Amino acid sequence: MPGDTPDRQIPLHGLSIAVVGGNRSTYYAAYWLRLMGYKFDDQSSDAAIVITAGAVDREKANDHPDASALIRLWDFQVGQAGTGIHASAVAGVSSTIGYPDGPGEPLPADMPEKWCAGYGVILALAEAWRRKSEGGGPRSVYDLSAADVMRTFSLQNAGDEAEIARRWRRNGRICVEHGGIFPMGFYACRDGYVAILGRSRRDWRNIRAAIGDPAWARLPKFEDPFMLARDSAEADRLLEETLSAFDRDDLLDRGLAAEAVIAPVYTQDEAGARGIFREGLLGPNGPAMPFLATPISRRRKKTSERRPAIQHAGMPLSGFRCVELCWVWSGPMVGQILADLGAEVIKVEAPGRFDLYRTRGLEHLRGKMHEKTRIESSIYFHSLNRNKLGLSLNLKAPTALLATCDLISQSDLVIENFTVGTMERLGLGPDVLGEANPSLVSLSMSGPGRGSSVEALRSYGLVLSALGGAESKICDESGFLGSPTFSISDPNAAVFATMAALAGALRARGTGTGSAIDISQIEAAATLAGTPVPEATRHETVLETADGAYVAVSVPLKAFKSLAATRAALCALDKAAVRAECLRVGGEMVELVELDVSDASPAFADYSGWVPSSHPYTGEEMLVAAPWRIAGARPATRKPAPLLGESNDYVLRQILELDEEMISALEKHDGETAA
Structure with a gap:
């Protein structure tokens, strides 16, 4: 480092x-x-x-x-x-x-x-x-x-609307239909619960290997995780019976050995005692920030003139350039936030190894839709990657690595969310990047973080929030619940990572000193959940009224003797009476809203959660808006998500000023990767 x-x-x-x-x-x-x-x-x-x-x-x-x-x-x-x-x-x-x-x-x-x-x-x-x-x-x-x-x-x-209506609802500790592929949720084991995720057939094979490849799992009817997700009651029962023979620590070790996505639901103290967090996270007053930032103290060997980034007048990050080497959700969300604020974000993908979110929601159409159309048509990808530029490079080719390093040398920030060690294997480790650009901020977003005892963990969101202690806090009166459908880890990690990236960039702008920042998404969940909460001033709960409505209420502590007394008094009233009583004592009540009808909720009546966009493949569409309003309006979409490699000409010719021979060599390597 x-x-x-x-x-x-x-x-x-x-x-x-x-x-x-x-x-x-x-x-x-x-x-x-x-x-x-x-x-x-x-x-x-x-x-x-x-x-x-x-x-x-x-x-x-x-x-x-x-x-x-x-x-x-x-x-x-x-x-x-x-x-x-x-x-x-x-x-x-x-x-x-x-x-x-x-x-x-x-x-x-x-x-x-x-x-x-x-x-x-x-x-x-x-x-x-x-x-x-x-x-x-x-x-x-x-x-x-x-x-x-x-x-x-x-x-x-x-x-989309149909998928929200079918799957985005309460289902205990298991996702409805397992999110489309078995398994996805929290399962009981001998001494608690574990998070288990399978997002592919390979994942399901690895999970079976980790738990001893039980005989029931080898039966033909349990082979296909996509089919199992549609009717999983028997598989859920058998899986939990098998897990009852193991404790959480054993399942973590077995999962790591088999490259299976299995992780215990730990409290923060349990995770700390097992060395899940890196040194310095837990302190007497609560967790620290979930990153390790190392100043870059090298001097640049040669100085190259920086080509200015695209300017977006009136936007705070106009002129800020970010190179994004990320896929799926957490890393691209950092790029999304920066791009929405005016940064020039250049998303780098390999033609044969593009961002998996390009086909999110369209997996079942492989072979049924022209592949070029399929990889450009996911609404998930379009929302997360709007306002970005797209560069296509095969990073395993030496010429592409040189071009990437040159681009990074002219940038303020590079983001990656690969597994630990991938950047070094590509030849883009912190030493190389720091020498190319000592004022660079290099942001790494692996799930566990470099140096974690579970550094080799295959990382999906649910296992990261489980290990970080966030899921253990989500309970009802009967005990542990967790949040299997609403994902805590990915967007949470993106928020902490964006704060760190901008802080590093501000230090670099003021002092010329760059940073290598390594954020742990497990630690980000720990910082979120473990940061101390101020003393309560209100009784707050979600309850069912006498006429069957589900409502969230918040009332001053003086209104009722206890939370239990609050629930007892308000559950006996109908919805209108609960609202009136809350207002009388200086509190508030809102009705619980299902996501698929939330556009019509009074809470969102003044501003839509969507922004319009026009995409070359899918036409007019509505994308998920940035959450902030500036001068009373959502930030508009400047451009749709990039087609694969759409900005090659701008980056290679205008920023890097490569000659035609070099560009031809890069295009040749791209073609080899795509093939």
């Missing part, structure tokens, strides 16, 4: 950011900034960038007219009173956690407010970049709510 000792903070100097408290989201925004290394000074009232609590009563609102950027955070929804429990209820989260005949459960530990705060910090750091780059900028006013953030997370992973 280049440079000095890794640190869990990135010093942020010369910024002018203030956080004006008033709600949970602003509390966590200040917490994240301090945890990352920002020191608030005594002149915060004169700050250029102000993060503040949104005020329902506009007459009492302080819009800080002297601030050049104002970021208003809302615990529930813009212009509406409420808390994170209400955000969970309306955003497609509580509708997936719990049992089919129950009211659903909210996310615990202030997760909604913590994510809202994370986005608030991202916007503040982006505005700080604008001021360091341009020396100023127009006044920008943002609104950001926990409900919009979580609905964005839900919609990005939920599919």
Whole structure:
């Protein structure tokens, strides 16, 4: 690794950011900034960038007219009173956690407010970049709510309207239809629960090997995981019977040995005691940031003139260039956030090993649809990769590696979410990149993180949040539930990674010192779930009213003696009476909303969660919008998701200024990979 000792903070100097408290989201925004290394000074009232609590009563609102950027955070929804429990209820989260005949459960530990705060910090750091780059900028006013953030997370992973209606609902500890391929969910074992995922036939074979290849699993009717997902009751029962012979630690070891996606549901303390986290994460006051940042202290051997990035007037990250070597969700989501804020994000893919999200939701059409059309038609890919450029390179070819290294040398940030060691094997390790560009921020996003005791773990979201202690907190009165459908890990890791990337870029802009940042998605789940929650001031719960409605309520502590008393009193009333009683005691109530009808919810009546786009293959379509509003509107889509290799001409000829001989050689290697 280049440079000095890794640190869990990135010093942020010369910024002018203030956080004006008033709600949970602003509390966590200040917490994240301090945890990352920002020191608030005594002149915060004169700050250029102000993060503040949104005020329902506009007459009492302080819009800080002297601030050049104002970021208003809302615990529930813009212009509406409420808390994170209400955000969970309306955003497609509580509708997936719990049992089919129950009211659903909210996310615990202030997760909604913590994510809202994370986005608030991202916007503040982006505005700080604008001021360091341009020396100023127009006044920008943002609104950001926990409900919009979580609905964005839900919609990005939920599919089209028909798929949402069929699968995005409560089903205990197992996903409805296992998300299309068996298995996917939480299963009981001898001493607790484990998360098990199979996303391919190979995964199912490896899972069977890890648990001793039981005789029942070798029967023909259990061979095809796609067919099993449609009617899994018998397979679920037999799998859990087999798992009852193993404890969690044994299953983790067996899963690692067989390359199977199996991970225990640990509490944070259990994970810490087993060495799952890297040194320095857990402290007496809560977890640290989930990354290790190493300053790059090398000097560039040769200086090459940087070609400027595409400018997007009025956007905070205009002129910022990011090279994205990522696939699936967490890494591309970092690129999505940066691109939505105006960065030039160049997505690099190999023709024969493209981002798997290009065919997400279209797997069953392989051989039934022209392959070029299929890899350009996934709505999942289109949402996560809008506003990006597309570069096609076979990174196993020496000429392509040289071109990639040259591109990175002219960039502010490179992101990758490969398994640990892949970049080194490609010849793009931190030493090489640091020598090419000592002011570069290199962001690695493997699931466990480099140096973890489970570094070799095959990483899907559910196992990462299980190991990080986040899933263990999701319970109902009967015990452990987990969140098998609403994915915590991927979007959570993206939020922490984007904060770290922008902090590193700001340090590089101010000092010339780049960073190699290694984020652990397991640790990101631990930081989210384990960050201490302020003392409760309200009783909050999701309950069923006397007339059968499911509602989320939040009332002051003084209104009832206990949470149990709150539930007993309100469950005896019909929905209208519960609403009236909540208002009487100074609380709030919202009805639980299923995701497929959330467009019609009063919580989202003023602004849609979608933005229009036009794609060359699929035509006019609606993409999942960014969760923030600027000047009252969602950020517009500047361009659709890139076709595979669509920006080769711009990157190779205009940025890198390669000659025709080199370009021909690169195209030849691309053709070999595609074949």
